[in-house]
Amino acid sequence: MAQNTGIDGKYNICSSDLNGLCTHLNTKISNIKKSLQLRKIEQEPSLKILVGKIVHEMFLLNNILNQLELECHHQERQQNQFQELQESLERDYNEAQHLRDNMPIHLPKAVPNSEMSLVVKTEEPRKESEVVQGKKPSKKTRYIKEVAFITAEEFESVPAYMRGRLTYNQVNAVIQEINKAVVSKYKIMHQPLKTMSSVAKNLYFRFQEEETKDTKGEFFIVEADVEEFTQLKADKRFHRILTILRHCLRVREIRGSRLVRYAIC
Template structure:
């Protein structure tokens, strides 16, 4: 056992001496003028490779988030398809009976029903005929084209989070605008009248929100960061400003 311990100790000491020799040799090599420029180039290449790896990692993360978003859209489409298939396969029996009755020879009765229904359709408000417009998300390619002084430290995900919140505010506002006045409570009716007062000839047919709507319907803070993101959204043609009567309106492009 003593002999084995001594051999191990000798091996350890020899290993340390060898490592010290290699360190001294490398230090001497680094001090040679002919190799200093080579070591400097290697250092620059290492920095370049480090930056490149960081960019690649950021791009991979961006693509991963995009993939997850596409998966969610696919699941939503599949759910809607299943619902549509379920509705198609479960048509109420009384509707089928009416169809068979019309085919069997009661065409006159069907025409009378159609005449009764058509005037009612004409009385429906036209507000709901136009779908509520929402701003599409910023793509990774679009975000790359944004000038660096606009982006600062902002990321594409942070910008798209604001886009989604602004869309929520637009949808919430125009659902109220399309709502029958009689069905509104006092608070909603006040909002409705404010919305009407903010309309101008320049906003006719446009979907827009103001800062009060953003505060009302979203958790967003209307601060310096929010306005920096708005600059990016204007640059990417997601929103445009309509000013008038001391109010800034953010219209969906």
């Protein structure tokens, strides 16, 4: 507190400092009065009951706040779970979209067992009525082995230098043409000679000449069969695809008499 010294040697107090001091003292007095009133609560039954109710309400309010905090944590965990679920659904949706947009033209076929490579359906047993009436038994159906289409996973496993710019669909399209040649060839091979046309007979005799001891029981074609029964040409691209098919164990080469035979695996 600032003080000024007068001519007579006495101290004079500034009016502003005096007002601040009065305010401070009044605040202190008010706080003391409140303290004295609070000390008298025990002596006033009405005030004591009121304070008890206030304390009870504070406990209830505290419990409600605790429950709200727990609920907030629960909602936060659920939100995180919903977020993870949404991300998982988005991944599944994107994968489904990718599968739909990249659906392969050809799906792989089931390859039968080696024991069934020669004949799939044998002669069906004759019914008793057919035996009595002297009907001829049904003809047996011969199985023709075909090249199984490659899967997308197999195509991706092929080394990049083999694939080059070839696509999965292009390789399976060539497999389809090779199967057409195989089926056409062995339909002639299974056909009775007396029912053949002259063109079919010439092809039949060529097929017989191409047989060797190594091709016994095998289904195979040569480049001439591909050009005879399909629109494919035995060019550089065709041989690159054959390399992929050998890598994927779909065909194998049988060489002999200056001729390459492509046997179906």
